[in-house]
Amino acid sequence: MKMNFVKRAWLSLSAKWGRSILLVLVTSTILMFVLAGLLISHAASQATAEAKKSVGATLTLSANREAAFKKMQSGSTTSKPKKITMTPVKLSDAKKIARSGNISSMNATATTSVDAKSFDTVSTTSSSTGMMGMRGGSSSSTGDVTVNGVTSTSDVSSFTSKSSKITKGRGIKASDEGTNNVVIESELAKQDNLTVGDTMTVKQTTGNKTTYKLKIVGIYKASSSASSGMGMMGSDPSNAVYTSYTFANTIKGSKYKDTADSVTFKISNPAKTTAVKKAGDKLINTSTYSLTTDDNSYQTVKKSMNTVSGFANKIVWLVAAAGTVILALIVIMMVRERRYEIGVLLSLGESRFKIAAQFFTELVMVLIVSLAIAGIGGQFVGNQLGQQLVTQAQTSQTSETSGPMGQGGGQPGGMRSGGMGGQRSGGFSQKKAAKTKLSTTVTATEMAELGGFGLSIMFVSVAIGSLGIMRLEPKKVLIDD
Amino acid sequence: MTTMLETKDLAYWYENGSRPLFKDVNLTFEAGKSYAIVGQSGTGKTTFLSLLAGLDHPKAGEILYDNETLKKIGLTNYRRRDVSIVFQAYNLFNYMSPVNNLMTAMAITNAEHRGDQEYAKRMLEQIGIPKGDFNRNVTHLSGGQQQRVAIARTMCCDAALVVADEPTGNLDEQNTKAVINQFQSIAHDQGKCVIIVTHEPEVAKQCDVEIQLADREFQTVVR
Known part of the structure; x- marks a missing residue:
């Protein structure tokens, strides 16, 4: 009791x-x-x-533009027009960074342009409003089709933000490396009566103007706001296609093999962004390349x-x-x-x-x-x-x-x-x-x-x-x- | 008869008082007897009782229970084990029934019949509480009935000493008689020592020993 x-x-x-x-x-x-x-x-x-x-943080490996600019200014004393030499990113460097930890995925991008051969491109009068400037740095001549070479379209910002959506077929995947598979915009597909499984032919804008046959594996729809700035100079955004980065490199030339314009890494734990960048900097030549972080979304x-x-x-x-x-x-x-x-x-x-x-x-x-x-x-x-x-x-x-x-x-x-x-x-x-x-x-x-x-x-x-x-x-x- | 309680040179005064209420009190209380402490109001009889009940410490002298000082026993232990108190205002647990009042007291004092509800009911029956009132809230009972429940509470506990402060103060003649009879029964039949403080001569006369308190001195009248 x-x-x-x-x-x-x-x-x-x-x-x-x-x-x-x-x-x-x-x-x-x-x-x-x-x-x-x-x-x-x-x-x-x-x-x-x-x-x-969801919002994550990213680390981008690209050519060090600032260093290249300084090199250009100090390297030339003649009256010839000065030219910035941008070194493409070596994929072997990118893979080293990817293995350093806290990286969930990497996306290599290589951008170039080609001319349409077997089809007509979409042309609009107001398409230049979203001009973004030339990509890749290697193209000396601009074609009417923008080739966005990527590892995977699912990692591309316009797709992650849902401003671009795959409406038929599938997007570009890592397994498309070494193939001529392509994803085209719905307006272009509609105009040329193209669908998944069809092929289309393009040719190089420079050099020996080699022709390439592309197999359409998917069709995407870009919202007007997202697509307004997609195209190359003067090109309609509907003329932007996605391929594997290896195909974009092939068009750009043999010296671009196993390279990319830039490689974006997705950081698995955004809280460790700074540490990941520090570790990455040790693995690259920082006078040629730069690693830039973007965890603003996470920080916000x-x-x-x-x-x-x-x-x-x-x-x-x-x-x-x-x-x-x-x-x-x-x-x-x-x-x-x-x-x-x-x-x-x-x-x-x-x-x-x-x-x-x-x-x-x-x-x-x-x-x-x-x-x-x-x-x-x-x-x-x-x-x-x-x-x-x-x-x-x-x-x-x-x-x-x-x-x-x-x-x-x-x-x-x-x-x-x-x-x-x-x-x-x-x-x-x-x-x-x-x-x-x-x-x-x-x-x-x-x-x-x-x-x-x-x-x-x-x-x-x-x-x-x-x-x-x-x-x-x-x-x-x-x-x- | 054996001496149960003894006071030795007991004295008490209030902190602000210059004169003691009483001093040099030497009294003995035996088992099986009833005692009445009588005196005018303000003479200190209730204070004296509170010292015997272990509710307060004396200012001087000591109290011995079974030849052991209360200081040594400890007041809480003494109250739990050796003494049972009946108050003028009954002081029952007002949120409980008579049965639960008895059960609670038995549980706290660790009485022999603790947890035995039937025993509690028998005690209530013995002192004349109707069966229908056993599980009613005590506040629904009359004053006389409440005082009887308070007495039953002391009967349930195993304490050999029962002290009561004006237990009949709020009762009519008939209930007074019944309550006094209960106290006499506790002393004579159960062999306990009962000490009652009262200002009623009729109540005092029925006790075995009357102790009169006047002019700070105690005078014992044995009948």
Whole structure:
């Protein structure tokens, strides 16, 4: 019968149900806000982790344009027109970096152009609005079809951002290396009545103008906004085709074998971007090549989620502190109200510790009911508060990172060629970050954590409230009063 | 009869009081006897009782229970094991039924019949609580019934010493008579020592020994 205080706690709670309901309401409210804070905090961590997967970070290996420019300025003293010599990236170097760890995939890109032979290209009058400049650096003459050589179209930014979509067949894959497989734009396919399985012929724009037969393995549809800047100088974006980078190299010439204009690596853990870059720099000749990182998307999401998480943590601790004070006051009032009961218990020889334990048990019983109520209510409060916080955090983050130029936060796509006239998809990551949603779902872990918080609050409250019990003299209560 | 409780040069005064309420009190209390402590209001009889009940420490002198000082026994142990108290205001647990009041007291004092609900019911029946009231909240009982439940509580516990502070103060004549009879039965039939503080001469007369407190001195009248 040493646990008689548990029975007393139950009898007290069940007999004084009005007070018990009040305690349950107060405790539920406190726990609801603590849970909301915990949910938001956890959801923010989860969102940051998700951001690692979805927005990711990239590392691009390309020719060191700055060094090449300096070399050009110092190397020539004649009055001849100066020419920048860009060294293509060796795939052997890229493979070394890929093996250095924390790299989930790599995408080699080589861009060139050819002339159409067996088909007509799409021509529009306003196609020059998105002029991006010549890629590759090696082409001396511009053809009417842009050949985007890649390892895999699924790693190309326009495809990852869904601005370009495969509508028929498939995209270019790593297994297409060494083949003449091609993915063409739907407008071009429509105009020339081409479909998957058909072949098309193109010819080199320079040299001996070799003809190549290409096998169509897929058709993609580019949204107007995405395609507006895709083409080479003056070319309609619909004339851009995707092949394996090996085919693009073949067109460019034999000296481009086993090279690429640039290689983009996807970093598996964006938090380690700096470390990966450092390790990569050691593996390359930095006077010829440069490694550039782009984890702005990740940093944007991380920063906004850190803001949300920080605020959520403040909510948890503030509510927990306020809850402790409120419950401690209630316990103090309970002790005052029940001093005769405490006096009788003391007169019967009950230990003060067990009397405090009775009060603690009563609150634990209240806590069990309150946890269930808070579990339901906290989910709702967490959802509302969480989305509000995310919207605020991301609005301020977007305006902060966009800056006056409206840039920043851009994720390089597979097409980025490090200053050699590549394509940037600046709006992509910001769009991604703005779409970040908090998944405030109550799990067993959160409930266990909430229970822990609740127990701690109850314990501290009873410890404070029990100071009165420890000081109470039974004679004063039972006889003097 | 054996001496159960003894006071040696007992004295008490309030912190701010210049004169002691009483001093040099040397009394003995025996098992199987009932004692009445009588005196005018403010003479210190309740304070004296609180010292015997282990609710407070004396300012001077000592109290011995079974030849051992209360200081050595420890007041909490003494209250749990050796003494049972009945108050004028009953002081029952107001959120419990009579049965649960008795069960709780037996559990805390580690009484022989702890956990035995039937025994608690027998005790209640013995002191005249109707069966229908056994599981009602005690606040629904009359004053007389509540005081009887308080007495049943002392009967359930194994304490050999029963002290009562004005146990009939709130009762009518009929209930007073019944309560006093219960105390006499506890002393004479159960062999316990019963000490009652009262200002009612009729109650005092029914006890075996009357101790009068006047002018800070105790005078014993043995009948």
